[in-house]
Amino acid sequence: MHLSIVAAETAHKTAVVFGDTRISYGALDAASRRIAVSSRHCGLSRGDVMGVMMATGPEVVAAIAAAQRSGLYCLPLAPKLTPSELQYILKDSGAKLLVTDRDNEEKASAAAVDIPDLTVSSLVGIDHLFELEECPNDPDPVEGGDILYTSGTTGLPKGVRRPLGFKPIGSDLKRAERLRNLFAMDADTVFFSPAPLHHAAPLRFSMDLLRLGGTLVLNAHFDAKAALRLLVRERVTHSQWVPTMFTRLLAERDENFSAPSHRVAIHAGAPCPVELKREMISWWGPILHEYYSGTESIGFTHITSEEWLKKVGSVGRPSGCDIHILNDEAEPLPAGQRGKVFFSGREVVSYHNDPKKTAAARSPQGYSTMGDLGYVDADGYLFLTDRDAFTIISGGVNVYPREVEEAISTDSRVAEAAVFGSPDNDLGEVVTAVVELQRDYEPTLETAKMIRERLRAHLSPHKLPRKLAFVDQMPLTHSGKIHKARLRNSWESHCEHVYERTALDE
Missing domain, CATH: 2.30.38.10 (Luciferase; Domain 3)
Structure with a gap:
């Protein structure tokens, strides 16, 4: 299946819900065709990379679908990326086109200045995007794919992509079949994705749902109260979360809450504390499904609530x-x-x-x-x-310590820096930085504020340290490297000057 096939059979069925906006399969199919044609006018051909940087909404779904229906790699990009982060990914991926919207056009154009082979195109320039009339034909109707960026502690983010076979659209069904087999998704599914589509899981689940002919419900940003209302109002059958969202949903818990259509709540992206999961199962019933996988798509495990209650803490058995x-x-x-x-x-x-x-x-x-x-x-x-690595998972989003360490280390006040995750009841982990200062500087709150403020120009907000501590001298291994494992386990007892986000933001 493919959204174009669904559109041909049921053009007026709702494909995407965003606030009060409802986009039919016919309209989504037309919009994605127009963007695909536009990409060819910009010189793209099979196997090229098309970046997509937009706010959440039907337009970003259409842009992703355009790449995936015309033999291109879709490169989803977070609007919160800093210009330097954005430029690095665009250069490394070899992107030839960056599709954006009015709100992100200026940032996109600035990032493209030093990339001569990159064209920036705003959807504002495509007239009648979602209209059914005069819909163009597919320029090259073959399966595309995605290139997503992930990393560990060994440097800057790296892209993950699989080879494209350029098979006819509708033939790439592995992930869609997994949704059907493990989570019972089908054409009657109403799927709520509260996270942005530039993340791997929301992107892949959402786009594969559209292959099955279901309805995708999106929101501009996660809000617990609004999410609970959406479950009821849209009669959501399936949803996807990270554990941090569970914490915030529980904070808004109303024992009278009822979403009778809601039968599958999928979660992944970060370890889920045992008691948090027990509370969610107690509240929503045994509808939680957990899986373990990653951007790399090298493996997949799955576990139902019934299984988990017998195997507490497990992420399941392998699937495929x-x-x-x-x-x-x-x-x-x-x-x-x-x-x-x-x-x-x-x-x-x-x-x-x-x-x-x-x-x-x-x-x-x-x-x-x-x-x-x-x-x-x-x-x-x-x-x-x-x-095995020190990758931080904060609120379901990966933060890569080496990138933060390198940004901190460019500050003239800093002699050494080590970054790792420390436990947090809300986010699972928070970015924690331990700094050894140059001799002429004092470990004061003012110094901590200046270091963190400088980082704002280099790092996205979720990468900024929520805890910043000073140490007289870093613990070192025999080879002279910072002993990060020891530091992570004992930093609170060795650092006399520790400043939390509330003080740093004052």
Whole structure:
């Protein structure tokens, strides 16, 4: 299936709901065709990269669909990226077109100044975007894909993309079939995605739902009260969350709340505290489904509420792949023993323009890992116990310490910096920075404020440290490197000067 096929059969069925706006499959199909034609006028051809940077709404869905129906890689970009972050990703990906909206056109144009092969195009310039009349034909109706950026602690974000086969549109059904088989999604599904579509999970779930002919419900930004109202008003059947959203939903809990149509609540993106999940199951009933995967798409596990209550803390059993737990010598470990989690049976991990990182994520057997540690029990259920890297998952969004460390280290007041995640009841983890100052500076609140304020020009808001602490001297390994593992475990007892976000923002 494909949205164009759904449009041909049921043109007036609602495809996207955004506030009071309802876009039919026919209108969405027409808009995505117009954007696809526009991309060809800008010189794109099969296999090229088309960036999409817009606010959430039907337009961004149409733009993503345009790339995916014309043999292009779609590169979704967060409007909150700083100009330097945006320019790095555009250059690294080799994007030839950046489609944007009125609110983001200025930032997009500024980022494109030093990229001669990149064209910026605003949807404002496409007349009658969603009109059914005089709808153009597909310029090249073959399956496209996506390129998404992820990273660890070893540097700047890296792109993940799979080879394109340029098969006829409607033939790429693996993920759509998974939605059908694991989550019982179909043409009658009303799916609420409260997170922006520039994230991997909302992007892929939403676009694959449209292949099944369901209805996608979006909102401009997550608000717990508004989300609960949407579940009822739109008769949502399926939804997708990260654990931080659960915390905020529970804060608005009303025992009289009832959403009878709501039968599947999917969550992933970050570890979910056991008691938080118990509370959600107690409130909503056993409708929670958890999965473990990643941008790399090398593996997938799934667990229902009923299973989880018997296997508390598990992220489920593998679906369409095999799990291997290996020790540091890449030797298989038996059930119950912790090691690095690897997958096989799906795509082998590959990072765009980064053979070193690609090699580090593969085992001698050809298995692939996302860098997590865990174990499999005797029944085949996976339990994650830690992250091999220091990637911070804050509110379901990855923050990469090396990027933050590098930004802090360019400050003349800073001698050394280490960044890691520290536990937080609301966000799961928060970005925490420990700084060793140059000799001439004092570890005062004013110094902390100046360091953090300077970071605003270099980092998106969610990457800014929520805790900033000063240490007299960094703990070092025998080879002279900062001993980050020791620091992360003992920083509170070793840092006399610790400043939290509330004080830093005053």
